[in-house]
Amino acid sequence: MPDQPNLLFYGDNLDVLRRHIPSESIDLVYLDPPFNSNADYNAFFAEQDGSRAAAQIKAFQDTWEWNQESSRVYFEFITDQQTPDRARKALIAFRDLLGDSNMLAYLSMMAPRLVELRRVLRPTGSLYLHCDPTASHYLKLLLDGVFSLDGFRNEIVWKRSHAHNSSKKFGPNHDIILYYAKSGGSTWKPVFQKYTLDYVAKHYRHIDQQGRRYKHENPTGAGLRSGATGKPWRGIDPSAKGRHWAKLPEEMDRLDSLGLIHWPTKGSWPYIKVYLDQRTGIPAQDLWADIDPINMMAAERLGYPTQKPIALLERIIQASSNPGDVVLDPFCGCGTTIAAAQKLGRRWIGIDVTSLATTLIKKRLRDEYGPEITKSYKVIGEPTTVEDARKLAEEDPYQFQWWVLGLVDARPLEQKKGADKGIDGRLYFHDDAESGATKQVMFSVKAGKSLGVAMVRDLGHVVEREKAAIGVLLTMHDPTGPMKAEAAGAGFYTSPWGNKGYHRLQILTVADLLAGKGVDMPPSQDIRTFKKAAKVKKSGGKTGSLFDAD
Numbered sequence: 001m002p003d004q005p006n007l008l009f010y011g012d013n014l015d016v017l018r019r020h021i022p023s024e025s026i027d028l029v030y031l032d033p034p035f036n037s038n039a040d041y042n043a044f045f046a047e048q049d050g051s052r053a054a055a056q057i058k059a060f061q062d063t064w065e066w067n068q069e070s071s072r073v074y075f076e077f078i079t080d081q082q083t084p085d086r087a088r089k090a091l092i093a094f095r096d097l098l099g100d101s102n103m104l105a106y107l108s109m110m111a112p113r114l115v116e117l118r119r120v121l122r123p124t125g126s127l128y129l130h131c132d133p134t135a136s137h138y139l140k141l142l143l144d145g146v147f148s149l150d151g152f153r154n155e156i157v158w159k160r161s162h163a164h165n166s167s168k169k170f171g172p173n174h175d176i177i178l179y180y181a182k183s184g185g186s187t188w189k190p191v192f193q194k195y196t197l198d199y200v201a202k203h204y205r206h207i208d209q210q211g212r213r214y215k216h217e218n219p220t221g222a223g224l225r226s227g228a229t230g231k232p233w234r235g236i237d238p239s240a241k242g243r244h245w246a247k248l249p250e251e252m253d254r255l256d257s258l259g260l261i262h263w264p265t266k267g268s269w270p271y272i273k274v275y276l277d278q279r280t281g282i283p284a285q286d287l288w289a290d291i292d293p294i295n296m297m298a299a300e301r302l303g304y305p306t307q308k309p310i311a312l313l314e315r316i317i318q319a320s321s322n323p324g325d326v327v328l329d330p331f332c333g334c335g336t337t338i339a340a341a342q343k344l345g346r347r348w349i350g351i352d353v354t355s356l357a358t359t360l361i362k363k364r365l366r367d368e369y370g371p372e373i374t375k376s377y378k379v380i381g382e383p384t385t386v387e388d389a390r391k392l393a394e395e396d397p398y399q400f401q402w403w404v405l406g407l408v409d410a411r412p413l414e415q416k417k418g419a420d421k422g423i424d425g426r427l428y429f430h431d432d433a434e435s436g437a438t439k440q441v442m443f444s445v446k447a448g449k450s451l452g453v454a455m456v457r458d459l460g461h462v463v464e465r466e467k468a469a470i471g472v473l474l475t476m477h478d479p480t481g482p483m484k485a486e487a488a489g490a491g492f493y494t495s496p497w498g499n500k501g502y503h504r505l506q507i508l509t510v511a512d513l514l515a516g517k518g519v520d521m522p523p524s525q526d527i528r529t530f531k532k533a534a535k536v537k538k539s540g541g542k543t544g545s546l547f548d549a550d
Contacts, residue, residue: 006348008338010358010381013330013351017116020380021349026120027187027325028346030316030337032130032308033113035106070105077111087111087145094138107138113330114146120328121182126153126320129178130308136176147180154179158312159289177316191319192281193290204276216262216271221246236269284315291315306333313340321346335361339368348377355392355399358382359406389510393447393476401425401445404474407513410443422462429469431497431522440468441521446475456486460505469493472519473507483507495522 009016074095078088091111098104117127127147131139136155144152156177165171181188195204204213224230225244232238233249234256245252255261255272262271291311313336317327323345329337332350338361341348352358358379365373383389383403393400401424405412410425425443430436444459455473463471470493473479479487484507492501502520 004347006338006342006377007350008332008358008361008377008379009349009351010353010355010379011351012353014113014116016351016381017113017120017330021116021120021328023119024122024125025326026328026349027122027125028317028321028327029117029121029125029127030130030313030327030329031117031128031331032306032329032333033110033331034306035131035135066100066102066105070108071100073112074104074108077108083111083115084146084148086148087115087142090141090145094142103135103138106135107142110139111142111146114142117328117330118146118182123183124185124187125182126186126188127180127182128156128316128320129180130175131178132175133172136178140178143178143180147182150184151180151182152178153181153186154286156286156288158291159287160293179320187320187322187325189319189322191284191315193284193288194281195276195279196290199282200276206273213276214273215276217274219246219252219261219270219272220244234270284319288312288315308336310336310340310343313337314344317341317344317346332361333357335364339364342369342373354402355382355406356402356412359402362406363409384514386511386514389514390476397447400447400476404445404476404510404513405443408443408472408474408508408519410441422458423466424474426468427519427521429522431495434496440466441470441472441519442466442468443472443474446473449477451475451477451479451483453480453482453486456483456490456505456507460486460490463504469504470502470519470521471505473505474513475507475509478509478511479507497522 007020009020074091077083078091091107094107095104098107114127114129121127127143129139129143140152140155154177156179158175158177159173160175161173200213204215206214206216208214220238220241220243222243224239224242228249229245229247230239231249233245233252238244247255252261256270260273262273264271291309294307294309317337317340321327324347326347326349327337327341328349328351330351332338332352334357335350338348338350342365350358350361352361358381362374362379365377383392389400389404392403402412405425408425408427410427412425413423422444423442424445427441427443429439429441431439442459442462444455444462446455456479459471459473462468473483473487487503487505487507490503490505493504494501500522502522506520508517508519
């Protein structure tokens with residue numbers, strides 16, 4: 001796919017892989033598939049008390065549950081003539097071991113996807129599967145069946161968190177990353193970890209007058225040589241110790257002229273000075289404890305519960321791909337793989353089954369690279385017409401809600417079942433240089449045909465209760481005349497920035513949004529200028545991301 005732009009797919013990754021991704025077109029696959037364990041692994045939303053919202057339950061509860069669909073997938077996989085025989089045997093053995101369980105459903109759903117991912121890899125390609133120890137041992141056997149035993153390269157342990165207190169067992173604080181290669185000729189470049197402070201203190205004990213740390217390195221190698229490296233240099237004969245010079249005499253002369261040879265005393269055995277700041281570090285092993293998880297204050301944090309640090313993906317991409325290669329993430333979530341690939345000059349393909357994820361990724365790229373980044377990729381599967389949006393609203397109101405909020409750059413707001421406060425989303429802005437106060441735009445989304453003036457009044461009550469500046473009703477269908485009149489009569493919010501008024505209650509249809517119309521609020525150019533104001537007390541002008549903390 002040499003002439004293809006970067007691609008972002010909204011849809012089931014199995015369908016996308018089969019319909020859109022050619023064989024042997026991908027250089028690197030990274031996937032972090034969700035698993036519905038007791039720990040709510042890879043849940044999209046979580047209330048502060050740990051409970052999950054209705055939308056996420058709908059999105060994930062049936063994904064890895066043993067039911068008619070997963071049973072169908074299981075039998076299709078084991079009876080398909082194209083299924084690798086080892087993978088077929090592995091899944092049959094899993095059923096004998098696990099029975100008709102949710103774990104079997106998970107493995108049955110993963111099996112055909114792993115087969116497709118191997119198909120799309122080039123002969124030089126690699127796959128990294130990120131999981132937790134709950135399922136890693138099963139997935140490793142499944143990957144052995146798909147890639148063959150020769151495909152296994154590493155089981156990488158990543159320390160993903162600090163200490164946990166667990167009852168009656170050791171605290172879990174690591175993830176597993178299973179690394180497989182399609183062939184013996186897979187792309188591989190060593191990557192390096194920084195030296196630990198203990199290592200530096202032990203080995204780089206010397207400090208020169210400029211404050212640079214260095215160590216002494218033996219300038220010889222084991223064994224006798226008859227050539228130039230075996231002869232005496234500066235009166236020192238390495239053969240006397242059964243060794244030879246590791247460098248040619250002229251190179252030793254050059255190092256000495258640069259002051260890089262240390263002579264303890266005149267005529268004594270020399271050492272080469274090796275400076276810490278000239279070393280790249282230690283070649284990375286299969287235990288990664290040097291990449292910290294994303295903490296609450298991290299600049300890259302999006303508030304996405306399972307977000308991985310970009311440094312983790314950078315290491316994987318640098319090790320198993322080259323600039324210009326194509327990186328694929330079939331469960332791309334909040335887009336860390338995409339962000340890392342973009343940063344490192346790789347082309348990328350992301351797939352996710354939720355409109356929420358694709359919306360977040362588009363915003364993440366735009367925030368990082370500006371609006372021009374949209375020209376570098378193509379989104380496939382999202383609604384582009386009113387008819388597409390109507391179909392989505394009818395088939396999946398939750399996905400419609402996430403999608404339409406994404407069109408106005410708003411954060412979805414999830415409530416626990418029975419606790420709906422009339423708010424579906426919100427957007428933050430700053431327009432007061434004196435106080436630096438955070439202002440809000442509240443959103444209510446209506447996907448159905450039944451619209452009435454009461455919806456506008458309810459939104460007005462929400463705006464008043466939440467002390468918000470503006471309220472916006474987003475609708476699939478055209479509002480009624482009384483609805484428009486009610487909104488028009490709600491008055492204006494007057495911004496301290498420019499003393500300009502904005503309608504306090506607004507109604508936008510999907511047709512309006514697709515035509516380019518947006519929320520009537522303090523404009524972005526004022527916000528960018530405000531960020532430079534001397535009296536700003538907060539991060540002025542930056543609207544909240546989809547997952548910013550309240």
